[in-house]
Amino acid sequence: MDEGALTNRRERRMDVLDDREIIELLFARDQRALEELTKDCRARALKTAREITGSAEDAEECFDDALLRVWERIPPERPASVKFYLFSIARNLALDRFREKKRSKRGGGAECLPLEELSEVLGDVRDVEGAIEEKLFTEALDRFLDGLKPRSRAVFLRRYFYMEETKEISSALGLSETHVFQILSRTRAKLKKFLRQEGYSI
Amino acid sequence: MTGEQFSKLLSGIDERKLSEAENYTESRKFRGKRAVIALAAAALALLIAGGTVFTAFRVGASYDLLQNAEVGPARAAAPITDFPAVPDASGDLISPMRAGFYIGAIFEGKIEEICDSRYLWKNAPCTVLRVKVLDVLYGKGLPETLNVCCDRCPPDAFEGYDRFIFSLRQIGIENFALIEEGTGEIRYFDGMFEPFGAIGSQVASVFAFKNGIFDPAFFEKAAIERNVFTANDWKSYWEFVMDHEDAYSVFLPVGRDTTIENAKARIKEHLESADGVPTEPVVLTKNDFFDGKADLWTEVAPENGVFTHDLLSYGDGTSRVAYERRVNGFPSCEKIYIDSSGTVTKSETHYTEEDLAHVPDIAPLIERFDGRTASSPSAKAVEGHAELVSWRADGRYFKIDGKVSAVILYMWYYRFGDPSNRWCEVGLDRLYVYYDVDGRAEAITAEELENRTGVYMMPAGGFTAFLSPTDDFGPINEPATPAPTPDDDPDTVKETEEIEETTAPGL
Numbered sequence: 001m002d003e004g005a006l007t008n009r010r011e012r013r014m015d016v017l018d019d020r021e022i023i024e025l026l027f028a029r030d031q032r033a034l035e036e037l038t039k040d041c042r043a044r045a046l047k048t049a050r051e052i053t054g055s056a057e058d059a060e061e062c063f064d065d066a067l068l069r070v071w072e073r074i075p076p077e078r079p080a081s082v083k084f085y086l087f088s089i090a091r092n093l094a095l096d097r098f099r100e101k102k103r104s105k106r107g108g109g110a111e112c113l114p115l116e117e118l119s120e121v122l123g124d125v126r127d128v129e130g131a132i133e134e135k136l137f138t139e140a141l142d143r144f145l146d147g148l149k150p151r152s153r154a155v156f157l158r159r160y161f162y163m164e165e166t167k168e169i170s171s172a173l174g175l176s177e178t179h180v181f182q183i184l185s186r187t188r189a190k191l192k193k194f195l196r197q198e199g200y201s202i
Numbered sequence: 203m204t205g206e207q208f209s210k211l212l213s214g215i216d217e218r219k220l221s222e223a224e225n226y227t228e229s230r231k232f233r234g235k236r237a238v239i240a241l242a243a244a245a246l247a248l249l250i251a252g253g254t255v256f257t258a259f260r261v262g263a264s265y266d267l268l269q270n271a272e273v274g275p276a277r278a279a280a281p282i283t284d285f286p287a288v289p290d291a292s293g294d295l296i297s298p299m300r301a302g303f304y305i306g307a308i309f310e311g312k313i314e315e316i317c318d319s320r321y322l323w324k325n326a327p328c329t330v331l332r333v334k335v336l337d338v339l340y341g342k343g344l345p346e347t348l349n350v351c352c353d354r355c356p357p358d359a360f361e362g363y364d365r366f367i368f369s370l371r372q373i374g375i376e377n378f379a380l381i382e383e384g385t386g387e388i389r390y391f392d393g394m395f396e397p398f399g400a401i402g403s404q405v406a407s408v409f410a411f412k413n414g415i416f417d418p419a420f421f422e423k424a425a426i427e428r429n430v431f432t433a434n435d436w437k438s439y440w441e442f443v444m445d446h447e448d449a450y451s452v453f454l455p456v457g458r459d460t461t462i463e464n465a466k467a468r469i470k471e472h473l474e475s476a477d478g479v480p481t482e483p484v485v486l487t488k489n490d491f492f493d494g495k496a497d498l499w500t501e502v503a504p505e506n507g508v509f510t511h512d513l514l515s516y517g518d519g520t521s522r523v524a525y526e527r528r529v530n531g532f533p534s535c536e537k538i539y540i541d542s543s544g545t546v547t548k549s550e551t552h553y554t555e556e557d558l559a560h561v562p563d564i565a566p567l568i569e570r571f572d573g574r575t576a577s578s579p580s581a582k583a584v585e586g587h588a589e590l591v592s593w594r595a596d597g598r599y600f601k602i603d604g605k606v607s608a609v610i611l612y613m614w615y616y617r618f619g620d621p622s623n624r625w626c627e628v629g630l631d632r633l634y635v636y637y638d639v640d641g642r643a644e645a646i647t648a649e650e651l652e653n654r655t656g657v658y659m660m661p662a663g664g665f666t667a668f669l670s671p672t673d674d675f676g677p678i679n680e681p682a683t684p685a686p687t688p689d690d691d692p693d694t695v696k697e698t699e700e701i702e703e704t705t706a707p708g709l
Contacts, residue, residue, distance in 0.1 A: 080217075081217060084217050084220070088213045091213065092210055092213060095206045095209060095210050098206055099204075099206050112205075112206075114205070114209070115204070115205030115206050115209060116205060117205065118204075118205030118208050118209060119204050119205035122203040122204070122205065122208055123203070125203040126203065127203050127204075127207065128203065128207065128211065134211060134214065135214070137211055138211055138214035138215055141211065141212065141214075141215050142215050142216055142219075145215060145219055150222065153219065153222070153223060154222070154223040154224075157212075157219065157220055157223040158223060160208075160209055160212060161209065161212050161213075161220060161223075163209075200203075
């Protein structure tokens, strides 16, 4: 093998390891993988988890738990994007914690505006239960999102996946906040109509 | 259904959509401000009878841009900044060229000029600053002034500050090319730097001081990003960090009301600790570097491509600067390396002018493959065993059998497992379709590609057994099967209502 091939194997970007490199470290049980993930994903995940749980402490715990799960699951799992994988776990843990808070007698007052907005629209849509139904629902969501214009899709996902405030979205996309509200409102209505067509209403 | 259940199910969608949502923001976020800047420019132009404000784009940032850009001879346009020889910290008179690449440089600086021109970097606007170096905290041989390219930063964010602490790396010795939007001309810069977290704290790379006091509001205005964080993320992140210093194990060079002198002292103290600067700077000082650079110049003629560069480090602590040629806007495997001693090494797949005269256009091939997913041999082979999650077609140029050839990287992402239980594994399959100069297509594995080119590519995720070299992928000119679009799909929601775009209040 020539020198070029060898150097291709050895090359490392200075600032950030990519997903493949981090997964390689995880398979080698090298804890530097966790340091890299923390360096790269912590702030983003903490922010979203904090928006959901309303608590910096809860957000920290969700992120730490997510990191532990990544360590436990990889190997054998090999996600396409370990950073997204970590972010999704942390986010889902935060959603679980939010639900626990809502159910807990002591946890009254748990609020997350984006989730409230969704609940208002989806209240009469039946729950999705089981892995197969979840998979089918996710596929339907993909189709729904495919049908949106890129701007509407970006606004929708920033609000309901990343849990960003409308002010943040308006600033990031160069739109007025009123415009963001309009897009969200119309997209929620379309979502409801779409889910009805897909047979998800009661 | 509750909001939290719905939001949780969103995690299962194609993650490319999430990435696209962020990219959409990156490419469009300054649209409103650009419009306002354009209006202001028009008004200014009326006032000064003929003034011109334009936006520029960085070469190599976008295939489309490259296609539309009027690419001239490498030295056709004069750099807007002409660096004279300057004394370095030791008093020796050196050219900033001779100072070479810096991977990390930290200094107190003062902005001498905010360039009027606007540029695009990776499809996002950027501002170019001319910065005077006042006090070097890390690095040696820095010129007295240098250029700093800040992506996604509006120019007015830097106004009103008397001092900055910059943590930078150099991204161009010369021939750092940008394209002006108004004229389409490429302009070349000498000694270009960009923000880079060399301080070791990984929390920021530019700190602004007003009347000598640190101002965290700068992060919101400047939107200096680290990885994927947006301006708003930065602001909230920074405020959170300052309010919860104990929650992080990172080094914080500044806090609320920190003076610039205190910040510099904290940085110097940190640099002397074991956790200080993560990497030694690459400083090329040997005279033979110039010979190498002159040789490199002959390779950088942009008629057939533009070199992009990367900074590379190795397990033994050494670093190199690598230039990779882009052909028709796509990466190729040809690389030229310059190490810290100034030695220039070319990859064995060195291209000649004759090679470049017969380069196939890779873009239509990629489009064509994007429409072939449903009938791919891998999809059929794994039917019943795995779920196809997503696919992507990409392209790259290699030198194979002495000729520059197009290779399509056709990637499928699969999820394996038991759907009644849980999907337990995500796999990646790659197919390399090699087109020779006569237009014949052939499916090859990563191993075959490496054997033919000497270039290592990430191997497929264990599914190469599904590929067959005898699969018929058709001749190069076969019409593509178009991918289904939302308009073709009756189940897909169509957006028919267009909301008039409005400009953010106050702009």
